[in-house]
Amino acid sequence: MTIDRYELFDQLCLRHVRLSGHSSYGIGGYADYFAMPATVEQFVSLLEVSAVYGMERVVFGMGSNILFPDRPKRGKLYVSLKNMADLTVNESRWFATAGLPLSMLSLLGLISGPTAFPFTYLMPGSLGAGIYMNAKYYKEQIGDKVDMISYIDLSDPSLSLRQIRAEDCQFAYKQSIFQHKPWIIVGAEVTAPEHEGPISGAISALLAKYQGSNGKLSSLFSFYSFFSRELRELQAERVVIPEPMLDIERYRMGNRHFTYRSCGSFFKNNYAAGASIGALVDRLGLKGVTHGGAVVSPFHGNMILNTDQATAADILYLKDTVSEAIHRHYGFMPEPEVVIMKE
């Protein structure tokens, strides 16, 4: 039996959902409408019907780089693509859907042989958002690792699927064309790692485990537990883990990335004063400064943590404190990397 798109919309669209449960910050009030489509078709139906109803929409991924408002605007539909997490394996090409965790991409690569994605191991967040923000770790960035990107242009009433080549996406430091267009990424092609023998069984098994965990991974600790356990299991099966992946784990654990609620680095780096934002915050003695339930991380100056039921207002207060101090002492305003959703 086929169900029509309005019925599907009613089934998918939940009412009165707390956004704090869908952000690694653990912050955000109640959204009037909330949905997590599992396929591109479901996502398109949500877009079509919400357009007919004239609803404003916010589309996001795993919520690891977004500060939701304490009081979301009434009538808005929030759509998380984190259940749209799949991978289609062809000979030399993989197609990954937007909700696939970046960290999963590194493990799936590992199953096949030398992975092109060791740098995305333990990077919270989804592929779609990784492309949107051109996520990077050390010297490697997502924009260099994807080939053809599929997206939907929200300003096109037909909502048809379009494609753009990576070289046309204007990738630069934490920049992409998607930040300047009403385009939603639904997936991307990546070059498959070279491998010997069949791998699709092992890939399907790992994907099924993740999909079974549903939306649970918005807590950073459960995210870390899942992926580090899977890495250890691969290691036990004699898969060789590249040293850079082990280094990443040491670095992120050392900086307490999964101990406290955060959205990672709050500001984009800017070396106008010859040092990273984290180093400037350190020099200004702002590490450990608190406001309400929020604190400038004592471990990494460019992180603002939610340590005790912080509100968005608490985080924004510390963001302003840091920005103003940097402006006063070093003459520039740092640009937030975390996407701040206005009320």
Ligand SMILES: Cc1cc2nc3c(=O)[nH]c(=O)nc-3n(C[C@H](O)[C@H](O)[C@H](O)COP(=O)(O)OP(=O)(O)OC[C@H]3O[C@@H](n4cnc5c(N)ncnc54)[C@H](O)[C@@H]3O)c2cc1C
């Ligand atoms: C502990 C920690 C460490 C981190 N370390 C790093 C790091 O090393 N490097 C790094 O680059 N980032 C890092 N981040 C930030 C974050 O993980 C990445 O930016 C990630 O790509 C965000 O993915 P997400 O799915 O959670 O995005 P969300 O927070 O859900 O969304 C972020 C933005 O992307 C947009 N967006 C999401 N999906 C799509 C889509 N499909 N199409 C179009 N726009 C979309 C949203 O509208 C929003 O504006 C870290 C975060 C944490 C919490």
